[in-house]
Amino acid sequence: MSAPWHHHQVSSSTNSSSGIPGPVDRAFQHALYADTDTALDTGASLLAADPAADAELGRRGEEFVATAWRRGWQPADVVRLVRRDLDDVHVRLLSALIRSQTPNDRPRGPRWRAQLDDLPTEAAPRTDRFSHATAVLELYRLLLRLPALEPLDEQAEAPTGRPRPExxxxxxxxxxxxxxxxxxxxxxxxxxxxxxxxxxxxxxxxxxxxxxxxxxxxxxxxxxxxxxxxxxxxxxxxxxxxxxxxxxxxxxxxxxxxxxxxxxxxxxxxxxxxxxxxxxxxxxxxxxxxxxxxxxxxxxxxxxxxxxxxxxxxxxxxxxxxxxxxxxxxxxxxxxxxxxxxxxxxxxxxxxxxxxxxxxxxxxxxxxxxxxxxxxxxxxxxxxxxx
Incomplete structure (x- = not known):
């Protein structure tokens, strides 16, 4: 049993002085809501041309990860899906995003922590800016469309408070x-x-x-x-x-x-x-x-x-x-x-x-x-x- 893929809107930011959407928002508008290679190339070009957008791009990726957790996904679930549908570079980008988001996350249980420990530790190879931006946008496309899953509601601590002797x-x-x-x-x-x-x-x-x-x-x-x-x-x-x-x-x-x-x-x-x-x-x-x-x-x-x-x-x-x-x-x-x-x-x-x-x-x-x-x-x- 599963839910179909969904599109979710993301928060946006603008150039504070002019009110014009920034490069990240313009890249998202082109690349995330269309499935064509042309749209992806356009978005990647916008990001590649503006190194100052990198920090905002990373922050927005952490927002996608936090949204996935709210929709019932866990780290191993998303890694499994990305590994199946995309490539190794996307798995490494995802792992880095999850680690960056973790300090801002709420307390989780032992299974969640074990999944974090199992994340790949190798950083994604940094190639030219266009190729890197393309991979990031491909990953964000997938994260954006994750449907809601049945929440597992893992306890951060055992409800009885007793140690687990096994x-x-x-x-x-x-x-x-x-x-x-x-x-x-x-x-x-x-x-x-x-x-x-x-x-x-x-x-x-x-x-x-x-x-x-x-x-x-x-x-x-x-x-x-x-x-x-x-x-x-x-x-x-x-x-x-x-x-x-x-x-x-x-x-x-x-x-x-x-x-x-x-x-x-x-x-x-x-x-x-x-x-x-x-x-x-x-x-x-x-x-x-x-x-x-x-x-x-x-x-x-x-x-x-x-x-x-x-x-x-x-x-x-x-x-x-x-x-x-x-x-x-x-x-x-x-x-x-x-x-x-x-x-x-x-x-x-x-x-x-x-x-x-x-x-x-x-x-x-x-x-x-x-x-x-x-x-x-x-x-x-x-x-x-x-x-």
Whole structure:
């Protein structure tokens, strides 16, 4: 579900002595509200001819960034879109703008701060003034047209004020999954992933119990996880399966390349870790399957890869659902049930209308068979009884 592209008016400034629009406004009037190359060239020429306009141009860029935040976007969302639709130079320009705007921004939560830390640090290469102005205007065109998204409303601090005790456990989980992805020995990978899955399950249960004992309960949050081409449908299916088995819900926004995952913070962190790990395993398995197909004299195609990943997502989802069917103690059932209700309520408020999408382009039988077999080999261990 997504909103169409929109145009938004920007504030303007004029030459204070004459009342005539300044070079930045005249460049914007030409370049930002038309899609033609001629309009872009005209705007870039105006800026290139006036070095004194650079400071104003930067300030206006920070305004575009602040407007994007007010419309529900987060740094990683905009970077992802700019990287997809424009070039690396635009990503670097955007990163510099975000950093310049941050001191004037309101306090944000830990996910936001982590996204700022992940911004590219390399400055955009400074070429001639015309080329630089063109890139800036192309970036501003995109920022100007960002539609409103569902706000995530991340808390700057945990609502209970209690420290999050799972940080060390998450570090261990990350390390285990990294080793499982890197090893060339299936048995070692299985053992490492089994331990990681065990810690994930305990991590979620411990968080639920702590919340039940807290004077002020946590509430479900939300995050966005990139689901990008190629084969984004299959990836969205995989993420949905990972989210569901970990007590979260996912809604895919195909036009902007992400899914919004709703759940409690401990579970959101697990979903990101497991989804990323399974994607790595899927890519490795697909590469090996393609090599085997080529060795057999059969040329593999995009349809093979699409079918492979679709089957992988389907089969992993089945295994994850089976792994989730684990009995828990009677005293924990009401806690988990209330959290599930809270997650569903948050999802319904954020997304009152959703649609179901069927996978398209699944036509390669060999790809499907190989993907299903790869999923059976994926390191997704059954959870131990928690009761």
């Amino acid at each position: 940080s060390r456990m998450l570090t261990r989980i990350r390390a285990l999954l990294a080793k499982a992805e890197a090893t060339g020995f299936p048995q070692e990978a299985e053992a490492l992933s089994a331990k990681a899955q065990e810690l994930m399950a305990r991590h979620s249960i411990d968080d639920a119990l702590l919340d039940a004992q807290a004077p002020s309960h946590d509430v479900p949050g939300a995050c966005r996880i990139g689901v990008e081409p190629p084969y984004e449908q299959a990836k969205a299916v995989l993420l949905d399966a990972v989210a569901t088995v970990n007590h979260c819900r996912a809604v895919w926004n195909e036009p902007f390349g992400f899914s919004t995952v709703v759940g409690f913070e401990a579970d959101l962190e697990v979903v990101e870790l497991l989804y990323t790990s399974l994607l790595v395993q899927a890519q490795t398995a697909m590469t090996k399957a393609e090599a085997a197909q080529r060795a057999g004299g059969r040329k593999r195609t995009k349809t093979f890869r699409q079918s492979f990943l679709a089957a992988y997502a389907h089969s992993v989802g089945t295994r994850l659902r089976a792994a989730a069917e684990t009995p828990v103690s009677d005293d924990l059932l009401p806690v988990l049930a209330s959290r599930e209700v809270a997650v569903t309520d948050r999802l319904d408020r954020m997304f009152p209308q959703t649609t179901t999408t069927r996978l398209r382009g699944i036509s390669d039988e060999a790809g499907w068979v190989e993907g299903a077999e790869a999923a059976d080999r994926a390191q997704v261990a059954h959870r131990r009884p928690l009761g």
